[in-house]
Amino acid sequence: MRAILAIAWRSAWNRRGTLALVGLSVALSTFLLLGVERLRSDVRENFSQSVSGTDLIVGARTGPMQLLLYAVFRVGGATNNVRIDSLEAIAKHRAVAWMVPLSLGDSHRGFPVLATTPAYFERFRYGDRQPLALAQGRPFSGDLAGVYEAVLGAEVADRLRYRLGDQLTLSHGGGGMPGADHADKPFRVVGILQRTGTPVDRTLHISLQAMEAIHLDWVAGVPLPGKKISADEALQADLKPRQVTAALVGLKNRAAVFAVQRAVADFEGEPLMAVLPGVALDELWDVVGTGERALLAMSAMVAVVSLAGLIAVVLAGLNERRRELAVLRAVGAAPRHVLFMLAAEGAMVTLLGVALGVAAVAAAVVALAPWLQSSYGVTLTLSAPSPAQWGLLAAVLAAGFVASLVPGWRAYRLSLADGLSPRS
């Protein structure tokens, strides 16, 4: 068998041009398959880590996913607000360690505005319990001096080219409505956050008092006619918020999470709910993950096509190799040797193709990770293949080997039928 392997190698080397193309197509499909799987798992990883360290998200009673969507992903809106005194009552629960209120609704040039307390920058965690870090500047201050201060997510700053000290004005709601600007109360950029790969990057952060201040002369979503309160006058007003959109809650002891969740649900002042972010994220992923699975299925089909190409190329070359097979038969090779030779060749080409594909994925991760991070907020990490990825690789290898048995079998039949005199 070693003799046959050596001959198979020399024979394959002799046809290296064609086989290299086949190997390349195997490499390409490995690249696609592995790349999509890697992207899928890393996107999922990113997604599921968009909030961590928060035990519960509290909001007005709605669907858990809806609450998650607007509280974490700033997508959609709350149907109802939560009264601040309700939250204060819940914060008194003995299991609750901290609570950060969130108020949403305004935007700036398409980016959502989040009003919160300075505690947000200490309490909010993402990824593997990483805290938010400032790339430049400082958080807004919680007192009156900090009312017109804004802290930008990394992407907001990048896209809109804001620097510390720049002025910006917020739009009411999603923006786009003429006259629905808070142009009279401009904000100053005091801090820019480091990139996190989470929705935080796309968010402008202001204080809860600021949210109150810019809406003093507004009622039910429209400016009060004839009533103008200037930015300075607003500071004289009572800026204590009466209601917010949601709150992040951290517990002293995670074991109490269901007790607190029940306490929130049973709260008598108004209908509230609390969701476990991890659970809701998983549910949400089940919804949005379908597309990714379709992509994976697509690349699996690409792999099948490239293996079909492998079969086709080797089969097509077989007729020209009938003479070679006859010579081998004449010097004593058995048909099973011929089968083995072809199968070894296919396995070799597939193995090299898969190896090349893996290398290409690694190279692509290294090359594209910064761009993906900055354009899509997806963090790709160069790491050893996961069990699922090993599974994919093994599947491609096995399929390649099985595929190469097809021409091998054909060669076996040919060498049995031709004997020593190839007829073509």
Place this chain on the structure above:
Amino acid sequence: MIELHALRYRWPGAAHDCLAIDALRVDAGRTLFLHGPSGGGKSTLLGLLAGVLLPREGKVSLLGTPWASLSGARRDAFRADHVGYIFQQFNLLPYLSVLDNVLLPCRFSRLRRQRAMAAAGSPLAAAAALLQRVGLNQGLWARAASQLSVGQQQRVAAARALIGQPELVIADEPTSALDSALRDSFMALLLQQCRDAGSTLVFVSHDERLAELFDCSVSLPQINQAAQEATA
């Protein structure tokens, strides 16, 4: 050495036998010239003698062993041990060197490897000696087989058929691609080497002028009753 008895053969799917030979016998060490027109079943007969094809009826034996009594794998091993084969042309694997081509039978047959070692000390030495005897100088040995001229390739094929002294050497029109000068020198060389090795030679050609060089000569159309029936 070779015994052929009441042989009937037809290609799969064919309506008529293409070979029907009652008896043919070649003794060890003899040289047999087999001639007949193209398409007369010469290559088929060689396939039967080499045990690549099995007769529909009758018996073909080599060294007293009927081919049909062996399993497929045993037939392949038996052929590797005892038969050297020379084709009309394209005998060599183009991607192997001349020397590696000659050594091929030793890779598939332990018996021939042992005999080559007994004869020359090592298969490599045996191959070198044979190449020298068929007149290929050492400068060509490391070359890829595809770089040789047709005449040189046939000499390499002869060396390969002879390495490890197989009992039977079968040559299927090995001179048809050679011009007359090359043909004569190749014939002389092949016959001499077979005699030296004590190998039986079955040589097929449509060129009857070569017949005088052999111990005996057989016309395939004359012994093949299938052909006679077809023409009658």
